[in-house]
Amino acid sequence: MPNVTRLLVENACYHVMTRGNQKQKVFLCDADYGAYLAILKKAKKKYRVLVYAYCLMPNHVLILVYLKVICDISKFMHWLNRGYTYYFNAKYEKVGHLWQGRFKSKPIIKDDYLLNCSEYIESNPVRAELVGDISKYAWSSYKERCLSGKKYILDDMLF
Numbered sequence: 001m002p003n004v005t006r007l008l009v010e011n012a013c014y015h016v017m018t019r020g021n022q023k024q025k026v027f028l029c030d031a032d033y034g035a036y037l038a039i040l041k042k043a044k045k046k047y048r049v050l051v052y053a054y055c056l057m058p059n060h061v062l063i064l065v066y067l068k069v070i071c072d073i074s075k076f077m078h079w080l081n082r083g084y085t086y087y088f089n090a091k092y093e094k095v096g097h098l099w100q101g102r103f104k105s106k107p108i109i110k111d112d113y114l115l116n117c118s119e120y121i122e123s124n125p126v127r128a129e130l131v132g133d134i135s136k137y138a139w140s141s142y143k144e145r146c147l148s149g150k151k152y153i154l155d156d157m158l159f
Contacts, residue, residue, distance in 0.1 A: 014067065017060065020099065032087075033139045047076040050155040
Protein backbone atom coordinates (compact mmCIF):
# COMPACT_ATOMS: atom_id res chain seq x y z
CA MET A 1 0.00 0.00 0.00
CA PRO A 2 1.55 3.36 -1.00
CA ASN A 3 2.16 6.08 1.55
CA VAL A 4 -0.42 8.85 1.64
CA THR A 5 1.05 12.31 1.14
CA ARG A 6 1.48 14.06 4.47
CA LEU A 7 -0.76 17.12 4.92
CA LEU A 8 1.40 20.17 5.62
CA VAL A 9 -0.24 23.44 6.64
CA GLU A 10 1.43 26.81 7.22
CA ASN A 11 1.17 28.28 10.73
CA ALA A 12 -0.20 25.06 12.20
CA CYS A 13 0.79 22.85 15.05
CA TYR A 14 1.00 19.09 14.64
CA HIS A 15 0.01 16.25 16.91
CA VAL A 16 2.75 13.71 16.14
CA MET A 17 2.59 10.04 17.12
CA THR A 18 5.09 7.24 16.69
CA ARG A 19 4.87 3.71 18.08
CA GLY A 20 7.24 0.85 18.72
CA ASN A 21 7.39 -1.86 16.06
CA GLN A 22 4.72 -4.49 16.76
CA LYS A 23 3.68 -2.32 19.75
CA GLN A 24 6.87 -3.35 21.56
CA LYS A 25 8.27 -1.28 24.39
CA VAL A 26 10.80 1.30 23.25
CA PHE A 27 11.68 2.54 26.75
CA LEU A 28 12.91 -0.17 29.10
CA CYS A 29 14.34 1.96 31.92
CA ASP A 30 14.47 5.58 33.11
CA ALA A 31 17.77 6.18 31.28
CA ASP A 32 16.02 5.39 27.99
CA TYR A 33 13.38 8.06 28.57
CA GLY A 34 16.12 10.54 29.47
CA ALA A 35 18.09 9.66 26.33
CA TYR A 36 15.03 10.24 24.13
CA LEU A 37 14.41 13.64 25.72
CA ALA A 38 18.05 14.62 25.21
CA ILE A 39 17.80 13.66 21.53
CA LEU A 40 14.47 15.52 21.25
CA LYS A 41 16.10 18.65 22.66
CA LYS A 42 18.86 18.48 20.03
CA ALA A 43 16.41 17.69 17.21
CA LYS A 44 14.14 20.63 17.98
CA LYS A 45 17.10 23.00 17.89
CA LYS A 46 18.52 21.51 14.69
CA TYR A 47 15.20 21.67 12.82
CA ARG A 48 13.78 24.84 14.41
CA VAL A 49 10.77 23.02 15.83
CA LEU A 50 8.89 24.31 18.87
CA VAL A 51 7.63 21.66 21.31
CA TYR A 52 4.43 22.50 23.22
CA ALA A 53 3.66 19.13 24.84
CA TYR A 54 4.98 15.57 24.90
CA CYS A 55 4.44 12.23 26.55
CA LEU A 56 6.75 9.24 26.38
CA MET A 57 4.80 6.05 26.97
CA PRO A 58 6.47 2.64 27.26
CA ASN A 59 5.64 1.73 23.64
CA HIS A 60 4.87 5.05 21.92
CA VAL A 61 5.55 8.77 21.84
CA LEU A 62 3.16 11.71 21.48
CA ILE A 63 4.47 15.20 20.71
CA LEU A 64 2.74 18.51 20.00
CA VAL A 65 4.97 20.64 17.78
CA TYR A 66 4.94 23.88 15.84
CA LEU A 67 7.07 24.00 12.71
CA LYS A 68 8.90 27.18 11.87
CA VAL A 69 9.61 25.65 8.44
CA ILE A 70 6.77 23.34 7.37
CA CYS A 71 8.83 20.97 5.25
CA ASP A 72 10.98 19.95 8.20
CA ILE A 73 8.55 17.66 10.09
CA SER A 74 9.70 14.52 8.27
CA LYS A 75 13.36 15.43 8.62
CA PHE A 76 12.83 16.27 12.29
CA MET A 77 11.07 12.99 13.08
CA HIS A 78 13.50 10.94 10.99
CA TRP A 79 16.49 12.46 12.81
CA LEU A 80 14.81 12.03 16.23
CA ASN A 81 13.68 8.43 15.70
CA ARG A 82 16.90 7.38 13.98
CA GLY A 83 18.97 8.89 16.80
CA TYR A 84 16.99 7.07 19.47
CA THR A 85 17.04 3.81 17.49
CA TYR A 86 20.84 4.01 17.29
CA TYR A 87 20.99 4.57 21.08
CA PHE A 88 18.52 1.73 21.83
CA ASN A 89 20.06 -0.83 19.47
CA ALA A 90 23.58 -0.12 20.75
CA LYS A 91 22.54 -0.28 24.41
CA TYR A 92 20.51 -3.49 24.10
CA GLU A 93 22.63 -5.14 21.37
CA LYS A 94 19.72 -5.21 18.92
CA VAL A 95 19.51 -4.65 15.18
CA GLY A 96 16.75 -3.55 12.84
CA HIS A 97 13.62 -1.49 13.17
CA LEU A 98 12.51 -0.04 16.48
CA TRP A 99 9.57 2.05 15.22
CA GLN A 100 6.43 0.83 13.45
CA GLY A 101 6.35 2.39 10.00
CA ARG A 102 5.97 6.12 9.41
CA PHE A 103 5.06 8.46 12.21
CA LYS A 104 1.54 9.89 12.15
CA SER A 105 0.83 13.60 12.24
CA LYS A 106 -2.37 15.62 12.41
CA PRO A 107 -2.39 19.37 11.78
CA ILE A 108 -4.06 21.49 14.46
CA ILE A 109 -5.64 24.67 13.17
CA LYS A 110 -7.96 25.82 15.97
CA ASP A 111 -6.71 27.23 19.27
CA ASP A 112 -9.20 25.32 21.45
CA TYR A 113 -8.11 22.00 19.93
CA LEU A 114 -4.51 22.97 20.63
CA LEU A 115 -5.22 23.14 24.38
CA ASN A 116 -7.29 19.95 24.26
CA CYS A 117 -4.47 18.20 22.41
CA SER A 118 -1.97 19.19 25.13
CA GLU A 119 -4.28 17.76 27.78
CA TYR A 120 -4.88 14.61 25.72
CA ILE A 121 -1.15 14.02 25.26
CA GLU A 122 -0.23 14.63 28.88
CA SER A 123 -3.10 12.59 30.34
CA ASN A 124 -2.18 9.49 28.32
CA PRO A 125 -0.52 7.76 31.33
CA VAL A 126 -3.71 8.18 33.38
CA ARG A 127 -5.90 6.73 30.62
CA ALA A 128 -3.44 3.82 30.30
CA GLU A 129 -3.63 3.35 34.09
CA LEU A 130 0.13 3.77 34.55
CA VAL A 131 -0.56 6.42 37.22
CA GLY A 132 -3.64 7.73 38.99
CA ASP A 133 -2.40 11.33 39.10
CA ILE A 134 -1.03 13.04 36.01
CA SER A 135 1.56 14.95 38.07
CA LYS A 136 3.13 11.65 39.17
CA TYR A 137 4.21 10.62 35.67
CA ALA A 138 7.81 11.62 35.07
CA TRP A 139 7.90 11.35 31.27
CA SER A 140 5.36 13.89 30.11
CA SER A 141 5.50 17.65 29.79
CA TYR A 142 2.76 18.20 32.39
CA LYS A 143 5.08 19.16 35.26
CA GLU A 144 7.17 21.40 33.05
CA ARG A 145 4.13 23.07 31.49
CA CYS A 146 1.91 23.42 34.57
CA LEU A 147 3.99 23.12 37.74
CA SER A 148 7.42 24.54 36.94
CA GLY A 149 8.64 27.87 35.70
CA LYS A 150 11.79 26.31 34.24
CA LYS A 151 11.72 25.14 30.63
CA TYR A 152 13.80 22.10 29.68
CA ILE A 153 12.10 20.86 26.52
CA LEU A 154 9.00 23.01 26.10
CA ASP A 155 8.76 26.30 24.26
CA ASP A 156 6.42 29.17 24.94
CA MET A 157 3.44 29.23 22.59
CA LEU A 158 3.70 31.87 19.92
CA PHE A 159 0.00 32.75 19.80
